[in-house]
Amino acid sequence: SSPAVVDGTVYVGSRDGNVYALTEGGHLKSLYGFVVDRNLLIGGGAGLTGMTLAGLGAWRYSRGSAKTTTQITTDHGVDNWPCPGHDSTKTAAVPTAREPRTDPETAHRIQPEGSTVDTSPAIDGDHAFVTTNEGALLGVALESGDIELMTALDAENPTPPVVSDQLVVVGTDQGVQAYRQRDGEERWTRSVEGLTTVVADDAVFVGTDTGVQGHHLAGGSQKWQTDCEGQVTALAVADGAVYIAAGTSITALDAETGTQHWQIETRGHNPSLAIGDRLIITTRSVVAAHDPETGKEQWTKDEGGQPTAVALAHGHIYQTTDSDVRALDIRTGTENWRTSIDATTGPVVVGDTVYVGTESDLVALNAADGSYKFTHGLDGVLSRPIVVGNSVFCRTADGSLTVVTGKLGDEPQLHTRSSDPETDPSAAESTTETTDDVTATSSSDLENAEPDSVATRFARDCDSIESASVVDDTGPVHVYRGTLVDQISEEHTHLYALAPEHSEEESVSDFEKIAREWQGISKNTHVATVYDHGSDPRPWIAFDPGIGRLDEALTNLERPKRIDILVDLAEAVRTGSMYNLAHGGITPTTVFLAEDEQGSLIATLADWGLQRTVEKRIEDPPVTPYTAPEQLTGETAGTATDIYRLGAIIYRVLTDEPPFAYGADLRSAIADRDFERPTNVDSSLPTAVDELVATAMATDPDKRFDSPYELRRELVAIFD
Structure with missing residues (x-):
């Protein structure tokens, strides 16, 4: 050539x-x-x-693809699928996203010349990454189906790729390797016999035939190593713990140090793991639910299934058996439905749809009752489907990555209710955490509140709320402090409730949608825990406020504590982005402080755009020092918007003043990025803070940090 x-x-x-x-x-x-x-x-x-x-x-190279009637798009629905099982918890589910439900059509069959696709893909942004039987890593453009990146791994038996922080991580028989997504440049390699890789937070966890190793994502240096009795067959990571399946045992380790928390024996070999409200363990012999914190068994069901991974969504375990797909209640193990299908893959749940593969079809079922939504003929599905945007990605028996597009459904209607203390010991424990006497309000205090306020009338008409008092009732979304019916502790709960004068259908729909999305991610450490939500007498959501709001406690916090809080918030924003959720309304009043089991202060993020979204539906939301420039013109909030608002929070927390404090016209100051350098406000701050804030709060979203993780990493580096 x-x-x-x-x-x-x-x-x-x-x-x-x-x-x-x-x-x-x-x-x-x-x-x-x-x-x-x-x-x-x-x-x-x-x-x-x-x-x-x-x-x-x-x-990089491109190979033309035939045009299809329906083009691949990621404008709606799930926008990334970082690893097998969707994320490190291995729930294989994004229950709050829209999904392709009807009109399936094969859009692309992607196969490199002279080789076959050997693993399921990982998808980040507009590219999918797979490995081949010839030992190559491929990057595929989603919309065109063109192979744009090919990198030689110089190794055999690659694991499915995992993507995180602009890297692609692959385990092989030679070790663990990390490549830059945009050009395939090798960033680091470590000589371990990697059998399974999971990326979580800033670490890579590698299962081998003798144990597990933890490595830093940046640079690949080893953090810790521990031995196991038997080959590691599954890994999952959640809430600072690594869960390991090896031989006939399950072990929980501290993700930072590798210290063992607990170990239990299972019935059957090669168990699979998934972590939601409970740790779900499946083998061919049993399905069992355990407390993730203690390993204590909560229930077990003797009838097993294929030793394939499960999906957790809508309060159910979705599982393939030798001849069926079924749904079990996650609290009790009770079977709610069963559909006869000879599935060749484990299930995936997106929105209200369950996807599985067979020897001849891609099958979509209704998650509520197991009824068929569609079947689409394929040449044998070899690994469980992955859903992004309007498309389902399947590794098929012809050696290709086959992409099936479909028509997106409406917003999903199914959602899980909050954990029931009677059936979930961890939920009971979460409601009995100690709170600050200054901010806590007991039920006796609430009985002395004004006798007939908007809050007390709300509680009287709501079957789930025992009592409530007003915190703020000036906007279209009210804030109440209250207690739930049958609440075990007397510590207070916070509630957001739609104002009674704003009961129009659009506002109700917006509120309920965000409530479902927030609850769907609220088991993550730095997301405020949702206790319950409902629609009567008007839409509401109840959550854990911990020991109080950030703006109320900031004055008494020393700088190291403030840095920890900012790191927690960056992690919360990153969590939302993994689930395709942007907050869009982060302010100091949406940040709450709590104490973990060791008594250390942590931050949680509440609201998740609820108040701003409802305000936007009714009237122009107020402009605050935390409003991003693109929000001045009504653009939809995305992760870049959250990064900007997080930058403004960093400014406030480190200087004790909001940005633009000295501007005469706040709207113009935001548009012109007219604020004092942080070091001009507090000269004791490192000068690098100026650059960090300037990047996070860049007027052009494309010039901000690429991800919340990158912002977090820079912040930690400055104060390390």
């Missing part, structure tokens, strides 16, 4: 199937030994785009 020159290196394609990298003087620098389509054009059109780094065996 014709040569291309990039950064002093000459690239040329040869009839022997190789791509050669030469110096401008003609000396050979590198040889890339892949089988490449002879029609590949180096230097133009559908060819090499200059992303190759000498010696790495990585290049």
Whole structure:
């Protein structure tokens, strides 16, 4: 082919199937030994785009795809699927997102020349990443189906890729390797025999045939190592713990140190794991629910199924058996429905739909009753489906990654209720945490509140609320302090309730949608725990306020505590982004403080855009020092918006003043980014804080930090 020159290196394609990298003087620098389509054009059109780094065996190329009636889009629904099981908890579910329900159509069959796709994909943004039987890592553009990245792994038996913080991590028989997403450059490699990889927070956890290792995501340095009796077959990570399945045992370790919390024996070999309100363990012999904190068994069901992973959503366990797909109540193990299907994969749940693969079809079932939504013929589905946007991605028996598009449904209607203290010991414990006497309000205090306020009338008409008093009733969303019916402790609960004068259908729909989404992620550490929500007498949601709001406690906090709070908030925003949720309304009044089991102060994020969304439906939301520039013009909030607002919170927490405190016109000051440098307000701050805040609060969203994790990492580095 014709040569291309990039950064002093000459690239040329040869009839022997190789791509050669030469110096401008003609000396050979590198040889890339892949089988490449002879029609590949180096230097133009559908060819090499200059992303190759000498010696790495990585290049981008495109191969045309036939146009389909329905194009792949990620504008709605799930926008990423970072690893098998969706995230490190392995729930394989995004129950709050819209999903493709009808009109399935095969959009692409993606297969590299001369090889086959060997693993299920990981999807981040607009690209999917898979590995091949020839030991290559592929990056595929979702909308076109073109293979744009191919990187030689120089190893065999790769695990399914995992994506995090702009990296792709793969385990092989040679070790664990991390590559940069945009160009395939190897960032680090570690010589361990990796069998399973899970990325969680800032760490990579690797299961081997003898134990587990924890590595830092940035740089790959080892944090800890522990031995296991038997080969590690499954890993899951949640709330600072790593759960390991090896042989016939399950072990829980501290994710930071590797210290063992507990270990239990299981009935059957090679168990799979998933963590929701309960730790669900499945083998061919049993399905069992355990307390994630103690390992204590809560129930067990002798009838097992295939030793495949399950999906957890809508208060149910969705599982494939030898001849059926079924739904079990996660609290009791009671079977609610069973549909006869010879599934070849485990299930995935998105919205109100359960997806499984068979030897001849992709099948979509109604999550409520197991009835069929559609079947779509495929050449055998080999790994469980992955759903992003309007598309379902399947590794199929013809060696390809097959993409099936469909028509997106409406907002999902199913949702899980909060944990019941009678059936969930962890829920009972969460309602008995000690709170600050200054901020806590007992039921006797509430009985002395004004006799007939809007809050007391609400409590009187709501079967789930014992009592309530007003915190703020000036906006379209009221804030109450109250207690729930049958609440075990006397500590207070906070409630958001739609104001009685705003009961129009659109406001009700907005409120209920966000309440479902918030509850769907509220088991994560730095998301305020939702106790319950309902629609009568008007939409409401009850959550744990901990020991009080950030703005009420900030004055008494020393700087190290403030930094910890900011790190927690970055993690909360990152959690939301993993579930395709943007907050859009972060202010100091939506941040609550709590104490963990060790008595350490932690921050949780509440509201999740509820108040701002309802305000936007009714009237223009008020402009605050935390409003992002794009919100001034009514644009939809995204992760970049949350990063901006988090930057404004950082400014407030570190300087004790909000940004734009000295501007005469707040709207103009936000648009012009006219605020004092943080170090001008507090000269004791490191100068690097100025750059961090400036980047987070950049007027152009594209110039902000790429992710909440990147912001968190920079913040920690400054104060480390």
